[in-house]
Amino acid sequence: SLFLSAQDRFIVLASTTSTDNSGLFAHLLPRFTADTGIDVRMVARGTGQAIKMAEAGDADVLLVHHRPSEEAFVAAGFGVARHDLMYNDFVLIGPRNDPAGVRAIDNAGQAFARILEDNALFVSRGDDSGTHKKELAIWAEADLDPVSHSGTWYRETGSGMGASLNAAAAMGAYILADRATWMAFRNKGDLELLFEGDPSLFNPYGVILVSPVRHPHVRASDGQAFIDWLLSPTGQDTIADFAIDGQQLFFPYADQS
Amino acid sequence: MFSTSILPCQVKSLSYHVEGRTLIDDLTFDLVAGSRTLVLGPNGAGKSLTLRLLHGLLPPSGGTIDWADPNKPQQHQTPQKRRAPQNHQPPQNHQVSQKHQIPQKYQAMVFQRPVMLRRTAAANLDYALSLTQEGDRAGRRRRRDWVLAQTGLTQLAERPARLLSIGEQQRLALARAWALEPQVLFLDEPTASLDPGATRQVEAIIQAIHASGTKIVMTTHDLGQAHRLADEIIFLHQGHLVERQSCDAFFTNPQSAAAAAFLKGELLW
Amino acid sequence: MFSTSILPCQVKSLSYHVEGRTLIDDLTFDLVAGSRTLVLGPNGAGKSLTLRLLHGLLPPSGGTIDWADPNKPQQHQTPQKRRAPQNHQPPQNHQVSQKHQIPQKYQAMVFQRPVMLRRTAAANLDYALSLTQEGDRAGRRRRRDWVLAQTGLTQLAERPARLLSIGEQQRLALARAWALEPQVLFLDEPTASLDPGATRQVEAIIQAIHASGTKIVMTTHDLGQAHRLADEIIFLHQGHLVERQSCDAFFTNPQSAAAAAFLKGELLW
Amino acid sequence: MQNELTVSSTRLAIMNDIGQAFLTAFKLIAGWDRDLAEIIGLSLQVSLIALAVAAAIGLPLGAAVALLRFPGRRALAVLLSALMGLPPVVVGLIVYLMLSRAGPLGVLGLLFTPTAMIIAQCLLITPIIAALTRQIVLDLWSDYREQLTSLGCGPARAIPTLLWDARTALVTVILAGFGRATAEVGAVMIVGGNIDHVTRVMTTAIALETSRGDLTLALALGVVLMALSLTINGAAFLCRDWADRGQGRLAS
Amino acid sequence: MQNELTVSSTRLAIMNDIGQAFLTAFKLIAGWDRDLAEIIGLSLQVSLIALAVAAAIGLPLGAAVALLRFPGRRALAVLLSALMGLPPVVVGLIVYLMLSRAGPLGVLGLLFTPTAMIIAQCLLITPIIAALTRQIVLDLWSDYREQLTSLGCGPARAIPTLLWDARTALVTVILAGFGRATAEVGAVMIVGGNIDHVTRVMTTAIALETSRGDLTLALALGVVLMALSLTINGAAFLCRDWADRGQGRLAS
Numbered sequence A: 001s002l003f004l005s006a007q008d009r010f011i012v013l014a015s016t017t018s019t020d021n022s023g024l025f026a027h028l029l030p031r032f033t034a035d036t037g038i039d040v041r042m043v044a045r046g047t048g049q050a051i052k053m054a055e056a057g058d059a060d061v062l063l064v065h066h067r068p069s070e071e072a073f074v075a076a077g078f079g080v081a082r083h084d085l086m087y088n089d090f091v092l093i094g095p096r097n098d099p100a101g102v103r104a105i106d107n108a109g110q111a112f113a114r115i116l117e118d119n120a121l122f123v124s125r126g127d128d129s130g131t132h133k134k135e136l137a138i139w140a141e142a143d144l145d146p147v148s149h150s151g152t153w154y155r156e157t158g159s160g161m162g163a164s165l166n167a168a169a170a171m172g173a174y175i176l177a178d179r180a181t182w183m184a185f186r187n188k189g190d191l192e193l194l195f196e197g198d199p200s201l202f203n204p205y206g207v208i209l210v211s212p213v214r215h216p217h218v219r220a221s222d223g224q225a226f227i228d229w230l231l232s233p234t235g236q237d238t239i240a241d242f243a244i245d246g247q248q249l250f251f252p253y254a255d256q257s
Numbered sequence B, C: 001m002f003s004t005s006i007l008p009c010q011v012k013s014l015s016y017h018v019e020g021r022t023l024i025d026d027l028t029f030d031l032v033a034g035s036r037t038l039v040l041g042p043n044g045a046g047k048s049l050t051l052r053l054l055h056g057l058l059p060p061s062g063g064t065i066d067w068a069d070p071n072k073p074q075q076h077q078t079p080q081k082r083r084a085p086q087n088h089q090p091p092q093n094h095q096v097s098q099k100h101q102i103p104q105k106y107q108a109m110v111f112q113r114p115v116m117l118r119r120t121a122a123a124n125l126d127y128a129l130s131l132t133q134e135g136d137r138a139g140r141r142r143r144r145d146w147v148l149a150q151t152g153l154t155q156l157a158e159r160p161a162r163l164l165s166i167g168e169q170q171r172l173a174l175a176r177a178w179a180l181e182p183q184v185l186f187l188d189e190p191t192a193s194l195d196p197g198a199t200r201q202v203e204a205i206i207q208a209i210h211a212s213g214t215k216i217v218m219t220t221h222d223l224g225q226a227h228r229l230a231d232e233i234i235f236l237h238q239g240h241l242v243e244r245q246s247c248d249a250f251f252t253n254p255q256s257a258a259a260a261a262f263l264k265g266e267l268l269w
Numbered sequence D, E: 001m002q003n004e005l006t007v008s009s010t011r012l013a014i015m016n017d018i019g020q021a022f023l024t025a026f027k028l029i030a031g032w033d034r035d036l037a038e039i040i041g042l043s044l045q046v047s048l049i050a051l052a053v054a055a056a057i058g059l060p061l062g063a064a065v066a067l068l069r070f071p072g073r074r075a076l077a078v079l080l081s082a083l084m085g086l087p088p089v090v091v092g093l094i095v096y097l098m099l100s101r102a103g104p105l106g107v108l109g110l111l112f113t114p115t116a117m118i119i120a121q122c123l124l125i126t127p128i129i130a131a132l133t134r135q136i137v138l139d140l141w142s143d144y145r146e147q148l149t150s151l152g153c154g155p156a157r158a159i160p161t162l163l164w165d166a167r168t169a170l171v172t173v174i175l176a177g178f179g180r181a182t183a184e185v186g187a188v189m190i191v192g193g194n195i196d197h198v199t200r201v202m203t204t205a206i207a208l209e210t211s212r213g214d215l216t217l218a219l220a221l222g223v224v225l226m227a228l229s230l231t232i233n234g235a236a237f238l239c240r241d242w243a244d245r246g247q248g249r250l251a252s
């Protein structure tokens, strides 16, 4: 298995740590392989790095969750087309005793404002990932500037979702996470889900085939087969089937046109 | 000079094996205070091994080396006072006396190939003195300077010891051992690399050390030197003690054919 | 035996400094084929340094060592044939002759402290032979076994060389140098650690090597040995060439006070 | 009071994590699951091949820098020494850029294969092996230089001789390289991609479990890796002792 | 044709990445921005303190394992050697569990501070320093043993002597430890948290830029780190040469 034989039928999928950490791919990929005989090699990266990787032609399919970047990717000619795939949502996690009292609040911006007022510890991904960009968008919408407090109560860990959750657990800090990673996360310690359900926390995932025009070596037909399968009723049902502790984590979102 | 002494030393059935080869075989003799013992024998006879065994650097494969207890007031050891043998069997092969672990603090040795630390000649002496002699830095420095002067190394004191010529290193090794004022001084061919004048002077130093009460156990291939310095001769050949005699008797009337040939320079390889 | 020779060798104003100290000072002499040159002098005189300079192991600080070119058909070098001096100044301090880089392949040396590789005695010889003598494994093995036998080491051939006794190692070093069949053989106190019989036999070997046409350059502190072996004597003292004489003249009628005292064993440190 | 109690019981629980990790490690080994075997196998395969290549380059390179005199020799020695501090992530990036489809070696299609991981590990440990070898060979050369030169053995020819005679010490150097290779995660993560069943090795699996928050499993995998490492080091020590018997070391 | 052209121009772009990285690195250093200075300062501080502590423990420990005879001495030697392969992530996890608020040392509040990073790096490099020291001291001891024993210097007393006399070789060992400390990212990431302005060091910054996809900046930071490393190694070499003048090495 050392020098991989070329006859193996496989594609390389670039995706994000949050999707991987949730365990979705472990649920999804074997079924696809069973259906089609195509192996999927999933490489989990920060959103920025995953996109960069696809731009270089090192992946056949890109599956991330930051719509503006995805659209820019397609517009630049690196991708064939972006398809809505599924969604879940972001949730605000924090210490069980909720020092800033965000549990009682029903708006994400206000919840963030309470944290800032309280100078309660807050862990930011700080890595330009989809999650990080969403967090920054919430601060911006509420007209708040936490970054000037960086290093005090606002702590940019510059690492993946799991690593940041580990840090938050050890510090007893608030953190914005995607629901799937949070549900699958095992080192919750003192942390609890404190805030959810604001429409602004909507988190859509898109899937894109890397352009075979730009990168002729791209395994376009197998890649397209994967995308087609994901968007098909079978694929969408399989996504909907994925649950942790009986709770569904991703919701099918393909436009069935 | 010493309130108590580690002498006499009883060596009994001493042997040393390496990988099934017997290098030292069943040596029995004793070392008594006051005399100069010269160990002679051809190359590879086992002289250096014997000295290292006596000095406690190698654990014997069999037999015992019993030094007197220096903490007991000195008394002449009669056979009755020695540990009564349990039976008439020779000692078990690997039964090693506790006492061979006698601290080197009563002994010193000049090796056939002296090892110098990576420091100056003077610092090599300082190091040795700091290990054995407590307190009194000034006294140690006096002693150091004195032995350096006696061995003609004052000019070379500040040179890195490992860069000295081989003869100079040999003199430094003698100075180092001498500075420690041991009760027993082992000398393994101490003049092999010395010029004729230095050899004469080192012989005089050995005599002086002997006169001060130190037991001398020495090897040499210089038969004239052996004759000049020895009180008794232990002649080794192929790991065996072939002969042990007073000096004059050995040189005039060797008992064994090997010793006779050796003295004539006719013991061929 | 040799079609062409690296002799004679012209040594001119040879000097060696370390950190501002002059260890070898302005030696001028030549080495001619056919004679045995003994370098004598007290400890630290610079004998070993001189041999190492001649053997090309140290770069001279000043002066030149010119070996004849072994690739030119031999011709007696007259002064006219030598490179005409550019001016009458002595050579610049750091002007080192290209020729001192003469490959060690025509020379061999027995060091005062021989270094043995971490292999058996026989493998040490094999190694040296494989470096210099091309092809013909069987011939090399024959030569190896022959020198081992000649130096009385056949029994010890399979022992790790570094575990041999010092005297045995010295014989092995001689065997190793001899096996290479050099044109010039440097011997630095080759019998210092040998027993009387071995010394006699090694002297005989040196005579035989000499008789086979090899130039011998040797140091010793054994004046009797020097007398027996030397054709000419170079006497060094404190890095200077004090005297260069034929052997008999040197021993009967030394010119310098230092040499006279040295011979009487009265040159004190 | 109440708080104190909760905290100290949590504290106990965390200490348990480590005990639990050993238990899990033991279960993992005892259960000997196919996936684990695959990961261990790949780890060993990648690190041992990388080590072999790095030793084949690093040992002679280190010896050459110690022995040969060429311009820039000291600069090269400093460089090798500094490269011991090459961050794995940087090595990973460089190899990634080279092997990327858009990179100069992209056509080979080596990215996200074990081969890429081997290349990255090689780059990482070759300087370590070379720099340490240089020091050890230099020390031995100061003993051997005059004797070998006298025998007509120039510095170049002396390289194999010194490597052989220093073999005992060099085993430790190689084990240091092996340790670095097996412990390393940054570079193999980038160029291997931690793809399940393809390029997942022990360290990337540990990193993955850590980011999933399954610290017990991560630690357990760490324990398994250390057990492996202990076995290999123990074997290397035994081999060395066996090869060393009587060679030049005084009996004691 | 069209395709070929596109691909090869991307290829050029990637090769440029590396050239670009050097340019960016140069600009970073020339521009000397406060943030960068802060990160470099913290990197140096953490690694040098960790190195000092690790050397203070590792050098005598390695020498002791080489010289002293106690039961389990060989097992300890194998263990130290194996611990050279301790994965940083595992060390990070262990320190994390210890220092976590729920852990036994949680009250100290050290997690996510530079102190925690120092502890983790110490754990990582102490075995490396100890195992390499052991080998070097062992080799020297085989020369010195009989002479020192004869002088009445037991193994324990010989430890400082041998460390001093082996100082030249030990500089390389310490540089190996330093390299590992500065290169390391897995452990400091976990226990430091890569918190901007608090615990962000060079390697965690590199990892961050990598995951952001800013490979040029990541590489540039790598170049800066290597420049730092080169400076320190160069300085160490010069110091050693200076201290070595004439001590026991034959002029050549």
Ligand SMILES: Nc1ncnc2c1ncn2[C@@H]1O[C@H](COP(=O)(O)OP(=O)(O)OP(=O)(O)O)[C@@H](O)[C@H]1O
Pocket (backbone or CB within 6 Å): B018, B023, B041, B042, B043, B044, B045, B046, B047, B048, B049, B050, B112, C159, C163, C164, C165, C166, C167, C168, C193, C195, D249, D250, D251
């Ligand atoms: N550690 C060892 N392992 C194996 N053989 C050894 C060891 N030490 C010594 N020998 C062998 O034991 C014999 C005696 O050695 P020793 O050094 O005592 O000789 P010696 O009488 O001092 O000779 P010399 O006059 O040459 O110094 C030699 O043949 C030597 O090869």
Ligand SMILES: Nc1ncnc2c1ncn2[C@@H]1O[C@H](COP(=O)(O)OP(=O)(O)OP(=O)(O)O)[C@@H](O)[C@H]1O
Pocket (backbone or CB within 6 Å): B159, B163, B164, B165, B166, B167, B168, B193, B195, C018, C023, C041, C042, C043, C044, C045, C046, C047, C048, C049, C050, C112, E249, E250, E251
């Ligand atoms: N590399 C060096 N650096 C400094 N001094 C040195 C060096 N090598 C030799 N010396 C000094 O030079 C002098 C001559 O040394 P050399 O080894 O040539 O003496 P030698 O005549 O062979 O003496 P011996 O009879 O003791 O062997 C000595 O005083 C020695 O200390």
Ligand SMILES: [Mg+2]
Pocket (backbone or CB within 6 Å): B047, B048, B049, B112, B188, C165, C166, C167
């Ligand atoms: Mg001897």
Ligand SMILES: [Mg+2]
Pocket (backbone or CB within 6 Å): B165, B166, B167, C047, C048, C049, C112, C188
């Ligand atoms: Mg000499």
